[in-house]
Amino acid sequence: MTGKRNGSGTETYSDGREYVGEWRDGKRNGQGTLSWLSGQKYVGEFKDDLQSGQGTLTWPNGRKYVGEFKNDKPNGRGTYSFPGGAQYVGEIKDGFYDGQGTYTSAEGWTQSGLWERGKFVGANSGPTGDPHQY
Numbered sequence: 001m002t003g004k005r006n007g008s009g010t011e012t013y014s015d016g017r018e019y020v021g022e023w024r025d026g027k028r029n030g031q032g033t034l035s036w037l038s039g040q041k042y043v044g045e046f047k048d049d050l051q052s053g054q055g056t057l058t059w060p061n062g063r064k065y066v067g068e069f070k071n072d073k074p075n076g077r078g079t080y081s082f083p084g085g086a087q088y089v090g091e092i093k094d095g096f097y098d099g100q101g102t103y104t105s106a107e108g109w110t111q112s113g114l115w116e117r118g119k120f121v122g123a124n125s126g127p128t129g130d131p132h133q134y
Contacts, residue, residue: 021046044069067092082106090115
């Protein structure tokens with residue numbers, strides 16, 4: 001016996017976070033839910049104690065991310081949805097829009113193309129098709 005937690009279980013941390021899910025070798029591994037006192041919640045895959053794989057992260061203000069995670073951050077392909085109806089679908093790196101993606105505003109205009117660290121750098125289209133009109 002290794003003395004390390006294996007199987008399913010619950011842990012409440014000193015900062016108030018709570019994890020309910022699978023454990024392997026004393027680390028969060030497999031499917032689980034991590035909840036913060038603030039109301040933020042992650043439901044998805046864990047690897048070696050980190051959010052890693054497919055998951056959903058929700059914030060108390062209604063913002064939501066569904067997609068890939070790596071090293072405790074959104075990384076890979078995913079969708080950010082915002083209160084009011086705006087949405088980003090595309091590539092994410094360290095939580096930022098990064099790579100190919102499309103942002104659609106609540107009003108319906110889009111920016112589609114290349115993003116770097118959350119800033120749009122590629123071709124886009126405004127509501128009239130004019131790339132400079134938003």
